[in-house]
Amino acid sequence: MLTTILAFIAAILILVSLHEFGHYLVARLCGVKVVRFSVGFGKPFFKKKRGDTEWCLAPIPLGGYVKMVDTREGSVAEEDLPYAFDKQHPAKRIAIVVAGPLTNLILAVLLYGLSFSLGVTELRPFVGTVEPASIAARAGFVPGDKILSVNGKPVSDWADARNEMVLNLESSEVKVAVQTASGQTAARNINIAGTPEADQVIKQQGYIGLMPWKITNTLGEVVAGSPADKAGLKAGDTLLAADGRAIHSWSEWAVLFRNSPGKKLNIEYSRDGQVAETQVRPNSEELPDGALIGKVGVAPSDDKAWHETITHHYTPSIGEAFQMGWNKTVNYSVMTVKFFGKLVTGQASLSHISGPVTIADIAGKTAAHGFQSYVEFLALVSISLGIMNLLPVPVLDGGHLVYYAAEWIRGKPLSERIQAIGLRFGLAVMLLMMMVAFFNDITRLFG
Incomplete structure (x- = not known):
């Protein structure tokens, strides 16, 4: 919280103060008299007069202002009239x-x-993960797609591809040209313009079910005190099967845990090359609509080889x-x-x-x-x-x-x-x- 507050205040002070300094500098070059330059709002707690300008620090760090001589804001001494802002060309x-x-x-x-x-560290525009039943999945995206262009505009990295898709999906069909993992060119079309789904995407900060990372069945995190922790699972364990059925993708594991609130699951996993078994009973969590979902308190790790493929670092x-x-x-x-x-x-x-x-x-x-x-x-x-x-x-x-x-x-x-x-x-x-x-x-x- 302290980091957030300090980072926000620093950002406002830097950006707004320099904005106002731009006004101040050109005003002086144009011969306008500047009475006050304040960093912050409210009654100043620090003042220093240099030339015609009073430089101030005020207690409310949400911006700043430049006050110039201006006849519209009160009486102005006759000798200052040539230097008033409103009297300039x-x-x-x-x-x-x-x-x-x-x-x-x-x-x-x-x-x-x-x-x-x-x-510079860039993420190349490759699709690593597609969430099942998501907007991206319905549009036909599959892991391994390389995004070439969005609505005809070429893209060079993941951020550009994502921004172009999100900016246009509310108003029109978004046509995405991709190169598949086999090297063929294909089209993925997102058409949710004018639907409540488009508004929901914005509320989810542009998430449509696409991620550049490939996630694995290896656990990257196990929450302390969670059902997974109580079952003895640890970060680094690789999940193999549930109730005797092999499960090969993390999305399947996520669906299984979500759809099994309170149900005992027999999990097979590997650790340091050894296969072991345990039992996990997902906690039940009620959604606003009354539906129950299961949570076990784990998060996956990403595929390091894929990470190297999509990451480009240079100076x-x-x-x-x-x-x-x-x-x-x-x-x-x-x-x-x-x-x-x-x-x-x-x-x-x-x-x-x-x-x-x-x-x-x-x-x-x-x-x-x-x-x-x-x-x-x-x-x-x-x-x-x-x-x-x-x-x-x-x-x-x-x-x-x-x-x-x-x-x-x-x-x-x-x-x-x-x-x-x-x-x-x-x-x-x-x-x-x-x-x-x-x-x-x-x-x-x-x-």
Whole structure:
């Protein structure tokens, strides 16, 4: 929990403070007087005046802000009027406003470049496991498939393949070209657009029953105090048969345990080359619909040989790393813009929107996983922050860009009435998105 909180706070302070610093830097270059630069919100507990600007630290670490001289926000001394933000040419105001989101996108390139320069581990787009009766199984996926393209777009790694499938499955049929284990080309079509199943996939963070890993019948984990632990099973044991019937795949074992609540099972397994037997009685667990399922408290291990096959690790040169960082930032930016477009046209579910709880959870998990994972998480959130702020919604930077561009074209500002209507609309949109984000967070947390 402490790691999650600290990782989340650090992410917000870094990304938002640099966003605001972009506004600050270009404002100073454009001759605008900046009164305050605050990291955090609330009453500052630290202040230091340097030149015309007061630098502050405030107790609520959920962002920051830059306060410029502006006649719309109160009286301004006559000698400061030439340096007021609202008295600048629209081109200067556009530059100041766009500097924040642009800083986030540049930061993403730098963060990705830094991470990639330390080494890159890619998962090749191979299917290792297909969950029985899942969406992927119905689409025809089988272990050993290599994903070549999604809706005609070539993919080079597992993350790209997964993102392309998830982004499109709500609005259209997803056509996936694969190369089978025998080397032949085949098609796997996912068609769940417009069904409740598509929304459920989003709630499950894009899971359709596909995994790149191959899992074996060898136990990777045995939960202490579980039925398996009480039966004497240990990590490293390989399950062979149940009630005299040989079982060859983990999915069959999972189905057997799930369908045997409270039932005694005679298990045959091997340990250190020796075959042994034991009896396991799965615990009964009631689902919300009243159905009972069995659980024995075990998890499988993955196939190490297959792991080596699908994992590609290399260390690019510095130049290559930052070129890759640029490409990754561009690709994710385009994907984010497409997502918002689908959201507006109703082709994407609101379940995709995440709030601070989900972001904090991912921040904690990536920080626990290592420096590179956390840096790449920061880069991805920085892209989202940059693109979202460029949306043409009043109260966001993109909304101000629309106002100033219109003023530049017309030769005069939009009327106060139109700007007020836009402000109310923007606040309503942002309030709605915040409510949806919190609802989705709570659903994922307890769901």
